Amino acid sequence: MDVEGILKRNLAEVEARIAEACRRSGRAREEVTLVAVTKYVNAETARKLVELGVANLGESRPQELWRKAAAVPEARWHLVGHLQRNKIERTLPIARLIHSVDSFRLLEALEAEADKRGRKVDVLLEFSLSGEVSKHGFAVKDLPLVITELEQLRVVRVVGLMTMAALDTPDQSRQTFAALRELRDRLTPPTPKEPVRHTLSHLSMGMTGDFEVAIEEGATLVRIGSALFRGLEAAS
Numbered sequence: 311m312d313v314e315g316i317l318k319r320n321l322a323e324v325e326a327r328i329a330e331a332c333r334r335s336g337r338a339r340e341e342v343t344l345v346a347v348t349k350y351v352n353a354e355t356a357r358k359l360v361e362l363g364v365a366n367l368g369e370s371r372p373q374e375l376w377r378k379a380a381a382v383p384e385a386r387w388h389l390v391g392h393l394q395r396n397k398i399e400r401t402l403p404i405a406r407l408i409h410s411v412d413s414f415r416l417l418e419a420l421e422a423e424a425d426k427r428g429r430k431v432d433v434l435l436e437f438s439l440s441g442e443v444s445k446h447g448f449a450v451k452d453l454p455l456v457i458t459e460l461e462q463l464r465v466v467r468v469v470g471l472m473t474m475a476a477l478d479t480p481d482q483s484r485q486t487f488a489a490l491r492e493l494r495d496r497l498t499p500p501t502p503k504e505p506v507r508h509t510l511s512h513l514s515m516g517m518t519g520d521f522e523v524a525i526e527e528g529a530t531l532v533r534i535g536s537a538l539f540r541g542l543e544a545a546s
């Protein structure tokens with residue numbers, strides 16, 4: 311099979327699994343967006359995915375995001391990995407959504423840079439909920455400060471939360487994902503007194519090993535890499 315054939319087969323398989331997880335949990339397929347994480351492949355392969363109908367692509371490293379987004383501008387690009395503050399300026403015009411805002415310093419730097427450029431920017435706050443998996447991310451104990459911070463943002467719009475589960479069993483991932491959903495609900499007042507600036511409608515959670523469980527727990531964005539590119543080594 312050639313590269314395109316393999317991609318087509320993998321995509322069909324991933325799509326079927328997403329659809330099945332949606333069906334099991336009584337959700338509409340449109341509630342879940344597939345973000346194909348292209349860090350394992352070159353820009354040419356990433357473009358083939360777009361041609362097969364995948365609109366949203368993601369990269370975990372800012373430099374790779376810049377490079378691939380320049381080569382495949384027709385995709386909607388997401389940054390899913392850590393963003394260093396000195397890379398904000400080049401990343402802002404490219405990323406439709408930054409999934410991985412993991413500190414107050416980064417949040418404040420994004421606000422300052424976006425304000426300077428007269429840009430709106432949509433972000434997710436990354437929470438570290440499963441112990442040592444990720445050194446990046448907010449902790450549950452940061453919640454009061456996060457709430458205060460949200461009130462101060464003017465141009466950065468927080469549209470949801472993101473997390474990575476430990477690469478353990480699906481059951482442990484499920485606990486992490488449920489915890490993220492509960493955090494999101496705690497950050498969303500049931501009857502807001504004023505018009506809300508931040509509508510935390512998104513939950514970015516679930517990768518190749520655990521995206522079905524994530525969908526069952528409410529994921530709206532699943533970040534999938536390996537499952538889409540399985541078997542490509544042999545073709546190239």
Ligand SMILES: *Cc1c(COP(=O)(O)O)cnc(C)c1O
Nearest residue numbers: 347370390517518533534535536
């Ligand atoms: C690589 C990566 C993914 C995709 O992981 P797979 O297990 O290959 O599907 C998702 N999210 C982030 C932040 C990543 O770095």
